[in-house]
Amino acid sequence: MKIGDVAKRTGASVRSIRHYEKVGLIRATREENGYRDFDEADVLLVRRIGRMIRLGFTTEEIATFLNCIVDDPATVTACPKVAAAHRLKLAAIERQMADLETRRQKLLITLKAASGQDDTSVPEAPVHAEASPIARAHPRHPGARGLFRRSS
Amino acid sequence: MKIGDVAKRTGASVRSIRHYEKVGLIRATREENGYRDFDEADVLLVRRIGRMIRLGFTTEEIATFLNCIVDDPATVTACPKVAAAHRLKLAAIERQMADLETRRQKLLITLKAASGQDDTSVPEAPVHAEASPIARAHPRHPGARGLFRRSS
DNA sequence: GTAACCCCTGACATCAATGTCAGGGTCAAG
DNA sequence: CTTGACCCTGACATTGATGTCAGGGGTTAC
Numbered sequence: 397m398k399i400g401d402v403a404k405r406t407g408a409s410v411r412s413i414r415h416y417e418k419v420g421l422i423r424a425t426r427e428e429n430g431y432r433d434f435d436e437a438d439v440l441l442v443r444r445i446g447r448m449i450r451l452g453f454t455t456e457e458i459a460t461f462l463n464c465i466v467d468d469p470a471t472v473t474a475c476p477k478v479a480a481a482h483r484l485k486l487a488a489i490e491r492q493m494a495d496l497e498t499r500r501q502k503l504l505i506t507l508k509a510a511s512g513q514d515d516t517s518v519p520e521a522p523v524h525a526e527a528s529p530i531a532r533a534h535p536r537h538p539g540a541r542g543l544f545r546r547s548s
Numbered sequence: 549m550k551i552g553d554v555a556k557r558t559g560a561s562v563r564s565i566r567h568y569e570k571v572g573l574i575r576a577t578r579e580e581n582g583y584r585d586f587d588e589a590d591v592l593l594v595r596r597i598g599r600m601i602r603l604g605f606t607t608e609e610i611a612t613f614l615n616c617i618v619d620d621p622a623t624v625t626a627c628p629k630v631a632a633a634h635r636l637k638l639a640a641i642e643r644q645m646a647d648l649e650t651r652r653q654k655l656l657i658t659l660k661a662a663s664g665q666d667d668t669s670v671p672e673a674p675v676h677a678e679a680s681p682i683a684r685a686h687p688r689h690p691g692a693r694g695l696f697r698r699s700s
Numbered sequence: 701g702t703a704a705c706c707c708c709t710g711a712c713a714t715c716a717a718t719g720t721c722a723g724g725g726t727c728a729a730g
Numbered sequence: 731c732t733t734g735a736c737c738c739t740g741a742c743a744t745t746g747a748t749g750t751c752a753g754g755g756g757t758t759a760c
Contacts, residue, residue, distance in 0.1 A: 563750085606746070
């Protein structure tokens with residue numbers, strides 16, 4: 397099976413499949429003409445990789461536990477590495493959510509103050525607390541990046 | 549006042565302050581020797597910019613409404629542009645939170661299944677739903693990026 | 701004069717998956 | 731043989747605030 401077929405059957409782009417191979421997530425035999433040759437197992441594997449990426453794992457993270465689930469889907473959760481990686485990711489996500497919630501609250505405060513504006517209603521503006529000079533910003537969040545850019 | 553002083557008093561790095569000037573968020577007069585010269589108002593401005601950035605606004609977004617609040621802190625929320633930008637950002641944040649929550653739930657499901665592993669307990673693995681090939685991934689989130697990298 | 705700071709500009713690096721282009725093969729159908 | 735639809739590799743672009751370095755100059759105290 398050629399790479400274009402795998403792309404159609406998995407939803408991943410040809411570019412992405414080549415990328416997964418380059419970083420070692422999948423392997424492909426080669427035909428005489430140099431074309432990559434995939435089989436059914438590769439289709440399943442690419443789909444699994446896609447799911448992991450949508451969950452927020454990077455290819456590097458996936459590589460650390462993909463060998464645990466390469467053979468049998470039923471053992472996906474039985475491999476310690478998988479569960480460990482999932483717990484780490486879960487914790488990271490919850491940190492990000494907490495950070496977003498903090499920012500959300502501050503935005504809400506400002507907006508609430510804004511609705512009662514008119515003029516000199518707010519003496520010292522609700523421009524939020526003076527954050528410590530050191531503890532700025534939030535960590536970059538992982539997760540898929542290459543598509544549907546520009547949200548806000 | 550020189551740029552180093554502003555940095556100390558705002559918590560922003562010298563590099564960042566120069567960046568804010570480059571993108572038009574602040575202006576600085578120049579001394580005869582070419583050094584930037586700042587005043588007290590600039591200190592307040594840089595602090596405000598820092599707060600906005602920590603809230604998740606990009607410099608480009610800040611530029612769209614910074615002129616509303618450049619003079620009087622008390623009118624911060626009185627400018628329509630500010631409130632509009634805040635509402636947009638709020639919506640973006642809530643989208644991101646919803647996305648994170650979705651991923652969190654899927655991770656939890658997998659982990660729950662993992663805790664009841666042992667062996668052939670799960671016939672068809674809880675590897676989450678087969679996402680449509682098109683609607684993959686979540687938009688890149690804005691917000692501060694240059695510090696405290698690598699979280700997960 | 702020289703060390704020790706400070707300032708300047710410009711450029712490259714970071715993160716990570718993906719898009720996209722250039723330049724070039726392979727192959728089957730017409 | 732030509733066209734069209736694939737495939738290949740390699741490279742650059744994207745995001746965006748910030749770090750960091752190179753190369754050069756100013757200022758001040760010794």
